[in-house]
Amino acid sequence: MKHFAAAAAALLALSAAPPAWACSTCACGDYTITLMGAEKPYAGRLRGAIDFSARSETKGRSGQLDYRDIDEWRTSIGLSYSLDPRLTLGAQLPLVRKRVRSGNLGEIESRGLGDADLLLRWVAWQDKEMPRHMAGVRAGLRLPTSAQISDDNGDLVDIDAQPDPGAAAPSLGLWYGYYRFPLFISASGYTMAYGDGNQGFEPGDAFVGSLSAQYALTDALAVQAGLDARHTRTNRFSGVDDPDSGGSLAMGFLGAALRFGPDLLVHAGVQLPLHDALDGAQQEDTAYRAGVAYDF
Numbered sequence: 001m002k003h004f005a006a007a008a009a010a011l012l013a014l015s016a017a018p019p020a021w022a023c024s025t026c027a028c029g030d031y032t033i034t035l036m037g038a039e040k041p042y043a044g045r046l047r048g049a050i051d052f053s054a055r056s057e058t059k060g061r062s063g064q065l066d067y068r069d070i071d072e073w074r075t076s077i078g079l080s081y082s083l084d085p086r087l088t089l090g091a092q093l094p095l096v097r098k099r100v101r102s103g104n105l106g107e108i109e110s111r112g113l114g115d116a117d118l119l120l121r122w123v124a125w126q127d128k129e130m131p132r133h134m135a136g137v138r139a140g141l142r143l144p145t146s147a148q149i150s151d152d153n154g155d156l157v158d159i160d161a162q163p164d165p166g167a168a169a170p171s172l173g174l175w176y177g178y179y180r181f182p183l184f185i186s187a188s189g190y191t192m193a194y195g196d197g198n199q200g201f202e203p204g205d206a207f208v209g210s211l212s213a214q215y216a217l218t219d220a221l222a223v224q225a226g227l228d229a230r231h232t233r234t235n236r237f238s239g240v241d242d243p244d245s246g247g248s249l250a251m252g253f254l255g256a257a258l259r260f261g262p263d264l265l266v267h268a269g270v271q272l273p274l275h276d277a278l279d280g281a282q283q284e285d286t287a288y289r290a291g292v293a294y295d296f
Contacts, residue, residue: 041123045082050075051291055271059160059244059282060103066244067103068160072096074114086136090119096163108161110149115142115164121175135176138190142169148198156199159237165197173208182216204233204246212253220260224269226253234279244280249273251287263295 053074060066073096080090094114101107117140124136146166149157159165173190188210194203212226228251235245255269268290276284 041082041085041088041121043082043084045080045088046296047080047293048296049078049080049291049293051078051289052076053287053289055287056285057283058285059280061281063103065103069101070160071099073098076114080119086123088121090117090121092117092119094164098161098163100158100161102158108151108157110157110161110163112147112149112163113145115144115146115166115169117142132180133176133178135174138171138173138175138188140171140190142167142171142192144168144195144197146198159197159199159201162198165194165201165203167197167201167203168195169193169203182222184214184216184222185212187211200238202236202239204235206230206232214257220258222257224253224255224257224267227251227274228253228271229275242280244282247278247280247282248275249278249284250275251284255289265293267291267293 053076054072055074056069056071059068059070074094075096076092076094078090078092080088082088093116095111096114097109097111099107099109120137120139122137122139123134125134127133144166146162146164148166149162151157156162169192171190171192173188175188176186178185190208192206192208194205196202207230209229210226211228212224214222214224216222229249231248232246235242250273251271252274253269253271255267257265257267259265269288271287271289273284273286278284
């Protein structure tokens with residue numbers, strides 16, 4: 001009962017916080033890995049994590065009125081708790097800053113709290129008492145907590161400049177982990193089904209996959225490499241398809257993780273576009289990620 005009370009308090013504290021977020025194609029890879037812990041869980045583990053990402057994309061054709069150059073900086077604050085060695089619950093809330101330059105040379109900048117995520121990871125199978133192989137279910141619910149940002153005149157800014165779309169999105173998928181020091185391999189894949197967002201925006205449903213490997217050079221330092229991918233359906237705005245949305249993207253990841261003592265982990269890395277099959281006129285640029293996790 002004490003475990004459930006602690007987990008409920010952690011989830012409530014983050015999910016009750018206020019607003020903001022936008023485009024459904026932003027995530028490439030499993031953004032919950034650091035918070036939920038890809039390593040073996042243990043009962044009573046309470047983890048706090050802060051993750052930062054910087055990315056940019058372009059939409060539309062240069063010189064045309066539909067052109068958008070979008071920069072996004074996202075800081076996600078999260079908390080997770082393992083009720084037992086099989087079940088981990090978590091919550092995550094992003095603080096988002098976005099800058100959009102349009103084809104008419106206008107520029108919009110917004111910042112605010114983003115759509116919150118409630119998360120669950122369950123170990124459904126392991127091969128023995130001290131397992132090398134584990135697999136299970138990953139589920140989540142994105143909450144439409146996003147505020148709608150207005151300009152100095154009180155008018156809503158463009159949906160591309162809003163921190164988040166304000167669309168509910170349940171997610172469901174599978175994960176796998178292989179553990180044999182100094183090598184660790186993890187894989188996950190999940191679908192996200194979006195509801196209607198703000199301003200008549202309807203984000204396209206998405207499938208997101210991630211494959212990563214970590215090799216420990218020492219007890220404290222590990223190098224990481226991986227492949228992150230996503231496939232999204234076309235976005236709609238006021239019932240009309242957005243031709244510059246949807247499609248598939250794969251990005252390679254290179255990074256490193258450094259542990260300080262038994263409880264503090266710092267990590268950083270870069271995502272590089274490898275395969276671009278995005279629909280219409282859109283392009284994803286190199287992205288950067290960094291973060292810190294601490295086990296209380």
